[in-house]
Amino acid sequence: MRWVCILFPQLALDAALRQRPEPDAALALLSGTPQRRVIQAVNAAARELGLRPGQSLTAAQALSKNFASAEYDADEIAHWQQFLAAWAYRFSSQVSLHYPRTLVFEIESSLGLFGPWPQLEARLRQELSELGFRHRIVSAPNPAAARVLANAYDGLAVTDLEQLRQALGRMPVERLGLPPGAATALSRMGLRTFAQLRGLPRDTLARRFDAGLLKHLDTLLGERSLALAFYQPPDRFDLRIELNFDVLSHQALLFPLRRLTSDLAAFLCGRDSGVQRFDLHLEHVELPDTLIKVGLLSAEREPAMLFELARGRLEQVQVPAPVRGVRLVAEDLPRFVPQHRELFDERPQQSLPWEQLRERLRARLGDEAVHGLRFHADHRPECSWQPVGDSQACPLLPGPRRPGWLLREPLALQEGAARILMGPERIESGWWDGGDVRRDYYLIETRGGQQGWAYRPVGEAGPLLLQGWFA
Amino acid sequence: MGAVVALETLFNAGRVWKGRPTAPAASPQPTGHAMLDAALPSGGWPEAALTEILIAAQGVGELQLLWPTLARLSAAGERIVLVAPPHVPYPQAWQSAGVDLRQLSVIQAGERDALWAAEQCLRSGSCGAVLCWPQQADDRALRRLQVAAETGQTLAFAYRPLKEAINPSPAALRLAVEARPAQLRILKCRGGLAHSAPIAFAPGH
Numbered sequence: 220m221r222w223v224c225i226l227f228p229q230l231a232l233d234a235a236l237r238q239r240p241e242p243d244a245a246l247a248l249l250s251g252t253p254q255r256r257v258i259q260a261v262n263a264a265a266r267e268l269g270l271r272p273g274q275s276l277t278a279a280q281a282l283s284k285n286f287a288s289a290e291y292d293a294d295e296i297a298h299w300q301q302f303l304a305a306w307a308y309r310f311s312s313q314v315s316l317h318y319p320r321t322l323v324f325e326i327e328s329s330l331g332l333f334g335p336w337p338q339l340e341a342r343l344r345q346e347l348s349e350l351g352f353r354h355r356i357v358s359a360p361n362p363a364a365a366r367v368l369a370n371a372y373d374g375l376a377v378t379d380l381e382q383l384r385q386a387l388g389r390m391p392v393e394r395l396g397l398p399p400g401a402a403t404a405l406s407r408m409g410l411r412t413f414a415q416l417r418g419l420p421r422d423t424l425a426r427r428f429d430a431g432l433l434k435h436l437d438t439l440l441g442e443r444s445l446a447l448a449f450y451q452p453p454d455r456f457d458l459r460i461e462l463n464f465d466v467l468s469h470q471a472l473l474f475p476l477r478r479l480t481s482d483l484a485a486f487l488c489g490r491d492s493g494v495q496r497f498d499l500h501l502e503h504v505e506l507p508d509t510l511i512k513v514g515l516l517s518a519e520r521e522p523a524m525l526f527e528l529a530r531g532r533l534e535q536v537q538v539p540a541p542v543r544g545v546r547l548v549a550e551d552l553p554r555f556v557p558q559h560r561e562l563f564d565e566r567p568q569q570s571l572p573w574e575q576l577r578e579r580l581r582a583r584l585g586d587e588a589v590h591g592l593r594f595h596a597d598h599r600p601e602c603s604w605q606p607v608g609d610s611q612a613c614p615l616l617p618g619p620r621r622p623g624w625l626l627r628e629p630l631a632l633q634e635g636a637a638r639i640l641m642g643p644e645r646i647e648s649g650w651w652d653g654g655d656v657r658r659d660y661y662l663i664e665t666r667g668g669q670q671g672w673a674y675r676p677v678g679e680a681g682p683l684l685l686q687g688w689f690a
Numbered sequence: 691m692g693a694v695v696a697l698e699t700l701f702n703a704g705r706v707w708k709g710r711p712t713a714p715a716a717s718p719q720p721t722g723h724a725m726l727d728a729a730l731p732s733g734g735w736p737e738a739a740l741t742e743i744l745i746a747a748q749g750v751g752e753l754q755l756l757w758p759t760l761a762r763l764s765a766a767g768e769r770i771v772l773v774a775p776p777h778v779p780y781p782q783a784w785q786s787a788g789v790d791l792r793q794l795s796v797i798q799a800g801e802r803d804a805l806w807a808a809e810q811c812l813r814s815g816s817c818g819a820v821l822c823w824p825q826q827a828d829d830r831a832l833r834r835l836q837v838a839a840e841t842g843q844t845l846a847f848a849y850r851p852l853k854e855a856i857n858p859s860p861a862a863l864r865l866a867v868e869a870r871p872a873q874l875r876i877l878k879c880r881g882g883l884a885h886s887a888p889i890a891f892a893p894g895h
Binding site for chain 1: 746747748749750751752753754757769775776777778779780781782783784785786787791792794795796797798799803806807810811813814815816817868869870872893
């Protein structure tokens, strides 16, 4: 067994920063009652201004006014931890959120797929940096040891028990994850490191401290296993970005939109599913949300494509009021089936598959704009075709020639404008569904040489009605 | 004089007569009409280029001109896209002309969006043939279609009214379909002198 611990030293701050277009601007996270606002976390730029965690907001504002502030929200942190677990679920099925602000997952069984550990570690780091989270990564034979070593190391990879003993032996007592009372008592006894602590007889330790201490030490060395509850990915994706200002143009929504769609793509990769439909909610201050439905014909999860499609829909929407927040909800997450591609494409390399092209067209022109054509077995010409998403083969029916073009509305022909070449052919059908027709069809030719298909209802003497062109 | 003229331009302009000891290789895109193939310099539709079909009115056989090509492409599994067709394609007629309806897609769009959609389809390279009916396409719009067809290696067909014949066009081939008498005229073709004599074309017989 090999466990990876990824510690997020500033999860709340990273989560707030990644929602902002300029991550380098000074930012402070605030908590506390409205009467006494206290800074919880600051980024590097804010630290340069002299802001420190624990300062009151009034003291901070006395130092500088050039910083933005956001709420420090415990629910938000839990939410982002869930999101990161969904991301890590891609690499391992045993992902645990046992420790706060930390992911612990088993990786030994996945190394066959993802390559040796240094390679996988580089990949984890790269993906986390792209997602915008600072991190420390440590791997160790058991989850408790990995968590404790992450307190002091970054990039440490412990493979066997002997190495683990050495690495843990150097750890100071305060950083072993012991209850604060026990850690203080131990350091007052003159015990500085884990090695010294291990050197003590067990019975004396058991007499002076409660049972939790020995249990914890055993767990660290893997002599006692740690029961972990594993993460189960949810069946829906719901993410919201609150904007701190009124947005009036869609340009300003593109950054949060890109963030939302790339997060959705990361989530989908973890679940190995795609998305076929998702909703974008544009939140207004007083009015109900504007809902933008984005539908795809097949399940997709390419971040750039999701962004482009959502953008295509967004650009056409007119909102009644300024937008204060964007939310992306995806309920329907079907299995992702990768595209079948030829090894030797006949087409040039930059070609776009038809499925993606169709989505792009639908995103701009509307859902109904792209369709196939299906033959419907009906003698009435206006009922003999159906626009469908996917065309199907139709049986080839013997019979007289039919025109290539069918007019949507029959057109009355002027008397003497055309001469009849052939006919009549009677079509009499539809008495069962109320659309009863009795018509005599003629092949006609106009003076200009156009060949058309026209009819006259049986028993009427009116002009011929043109219904098609033999184009 | 004195200007350096590339040999290729002279050949393309059709100003230099070239003896042809061997018959030209068969075109990869035959039109399906033997007489038209014989008249075209490449023996078929110009590859990866825009072809303009000028018609006086609807119903003079303008679809029957293309049906053999569309049937061949759809049988080969290529996609055929109709961008904003003026009427509904009658499935039975298209089917009996040999066009596989499973490979046929229709895009409904307004005037401006239709040009955009046609360009996207051509550029993507995932379609075998793209048919469009530009209403007020100017020189620039047609040039865009021509460039897109080159980029995506796709056959592009634009139907336009016959009165546009007097305006210049960047299309590689311009064909006029006339009803009285039923004939085709090649107004312009790249890679050879336009065949001046009309070609008999009898639709639907």
